[in-house]
Amino acid sequence: MIVSWNWLSEYVDLPVTAEELTERLALAGLNHEQTHPVGDDLAIDLEVTSNRPDWMSHLGVAREVSALWGKALRMPKAAPQATHPPIEQFAEVYVDCPELCPQYSARLIQGVTIGPSPAWLVKRLTTLGVKSINNVVDITNYVLFECGQPLHAFDFDKLQRRTIRVRRAEPGEQILAIDHRIYPLEPDMCVIADAVRPVAIGGVMGGAETEVTEHTRNVLIEAAEFAPLSIRSTSRKLRLRSPSSERFERGVDPEGVDWASRRCCELILELAGGQLCEGSIHISAARPPRNPIVLRLSQLPRVLGIEVPREEVRRILAALGCAEQPAPSDTSLCFFPPSWRRDLEREIDLVEEVARIHGYDKIPEDTAIPVRPAPCDEKDRVLQKVRHVLTAAGFFEALTVSAIPESWSEAFSPWTNQPALACQTPMIKGTDRLRRTLVPSLLAARAYNESVGNESAELFETARVYLPQPERLPDEPLMVALTSSRGFHDIKGVLEAVLEELHVGDPLEVEEYASDFFDPGTGFRYRLAGQLWAVLGVTSAATNRLFGLRRSSTVAEFQFEPLVRLAHLVPRYVPLVAYPAIEQDLNLVMDETVRWAELERSIKRAGGELLERVMYRETYRDPKTDGPDKKRILMRLTLRSRHGTLTTDEANSVRDQIVRAVEAECGARLLGS
């Protein structure tokens, strides 16, 4: 809303400089955007919040100034002299859709002389950046910016059968608006029609065929009230915003409609001549009466933390246009809110008004807030540890958008078979699926990095995924995902490090995860404490193509919640054994199909309590000596007793037990034996 300094000063004395004025207005809720000079005037741009349509006019801002500085407000009279017969003799007005147009008022002026506006009027509009058209159109604009009520002037002689009918648009109807563009209309839009066709898009823009031109002699002045939601949806659908629609969609003063009509006619008679027909045609739907509001004075300190003197409360609310009524008790006051303040309905609304004008600077900022413990959330602590492990392992944290393109969403969904939720409006062009896994987003971030020359972006993200559930909110488990250039076992090692850091003792169980997303034979899922926990694999060529990756990446994703459940954040001390350990290397040859987990299980069972640790060292193959489909696994056993120094014989006997067990259970043979 642009306010002209000169214009504003017509309604109220401005006791301060423009800078002081805008500063104080900002502290009363009218944010100052900028001020720039236009001729000998200032254009002051103020930002109006959606609850204060009354501020979208000079009179509204003047009222605020008058309340803040205690200056009198000068309201124009708006008392045009009618000299012609009653309007009903010439015109007919019907409102078919009171739900879209609760109030319509028409006045008729005959014999106007259309011409240029006087210089003062042109100047006023110029300050606001509004182009001058002719005297009558300029006056309708002037009154709009004066009091906030939009008006429209029709060339009365061009209205078929001299009729105004406010109705819903008929299917297929269209209109040529005064911007000389054609707009298709729909039945949920309100139009102003004559006997045969729409002549204006109600509250949004007038039609070109009935606009006031230099040949116009008789003008019908429309002042109306339109339903805010309907105006908003019409102006959005047509992509047509106007000073009118901006005001109607916030709601105009229902009791200001007739004043604006009279004010407009008064100015037309003064500047364009003509004769005003007696009266107006005024059609108005009944509206619920408003109730007076009781303000308990004790509510002011209860909400604001400060007392405001009773007389100050009365002065402030009176200056804002509230009419004081007899109060139910002597500890309260009672007010009837002004018609232009539909936002004032409850006691708390009056509390805010008093606070706003009294000044928030009066509220102290040094009260003692009672101390209260805020224990650190267990989830937070686990998350911090997970992030520490991942950054220590060389991963950078990425933040990616929660929606992804359909093709990515379809390519990989390790946690659910339910179709993904989709946004009605794409979040970013082409991305509308709420992701069920973070992996695709990370691969895309990796591909972006490749494209800017960061060859191997080691990335992780912790974020929620959205797993749809029938007829309720989706599950939103927090996931942790990684993408890396490192190998399968490197990334598995990172996952193991996470478990180790959190002292999760439960073993991982593996299962094959067949998916085209991964290179054949490299996709696996891991269970932790019986629950599906992680997915790990190396991207396939098809996946690389989909994301534009030049090289495959090892990716993993694991669920965060199970970690919170299984973590031991306060580990218990385990006594250290003082006796030395004996280390023994084992080099075993076995079938390729034997997995480490089986081997380890056998070894641990056979090793018993003397086996402190079995450490995998390497796998290698010697087909010439061992035959095809055989591999060698080298490992190191650490043997130690809690009760005394282990002798070589004891150690050898454990080792021999182990060798026998792996031979029997896994078909593994000790090399060199």
Added chain:
Amino acid sequence: MSFERFTAELDALWRAASQAFSQVSDPAALEAARVEFLGARSGRLKALQKMLADIPPPQKPDAGRRFNQIKKELEEALRQAQQRLGSTAAARSRRPPLDPTLPGTRVGLGKLHPISHTIEELKEIMGRLGFTVADGPEVEDEWHNFEALNIPPDHPARDPLDNFYLSVAGQLCQPPLLLRSQTSTVQIRVMERMPPPVRIIALGRVYRPDEVDATHYPMFHQMEGLMVDRHVTMADLKSTLRLFAAAYLGQDAPIRFRPSFFPFTEPSVEVDFQWAGGWIEFGGAGMVDPAVLAAVGYDPEQVTGFAFGLGVERLCMRRHQIPDIRELYRNDVRFLRQF
């Protein structure tokens, strides 16, 4: 000789030699130890090397590997001992000088995202003020995102074009679901769940349709604070935010309230901090609207509360002087490395 015996002897030799090298106290003793263990003709290591020949062939490569490893380690131990004793000039001249200006061998550390740093900092400050972290879903129903927050059906904020309403398999979700447009939804969930007093913050992603440009992104992060109890006033709100400002900015900073409008607070204000001679915008705040308290089953005659919210991106960008919000979501490693 068996492989096992060989490795056991190798280990024994290693233990004895490294002990000797580390304990000698004069060059003569060191030379004696060198001859005993690493002597080229009759040192003990040389003797073991000869036994390598007798290891069964399948284990020979392994034995060889281990032998070499031990030999290298002992040579290094000898070198260190020589250095320690300031021994022969010859030893010193054999070794090229160490260049201490060469870059150190780096551990490849990753970094947290700057938004995470900001969030952690906010949590920490608010935690010290007694606010615990609360959580709520990102996909919400209309009750929690609108109605309970005093945003009635005809409110412009509910326009489907201004929200991410969700569908599944081409059908709008029933009941309607949408991505939350503010973290205030968490207020409602917390108050529905527990009686007053409440002192929480909620942090997380929120979503609003917006054309992407340097300052707009359809997804961003908010922090929301809520305190409800008997006798909570706007003075408490102002005081809390002032303490927050002092902690975040590292120095006391006056704050000011400008009236504003949010459906879920009344009075509603914009909050500014005075900093470096000007006012910087912090975010929105206000007293919890009585309608919101009533919606969650609290008695507005018994309790009052304040709430405040701010955009995490804005704080983060200002703190690190990041000019373009898109940079935060590109995940260019050159960017991520900077924080």
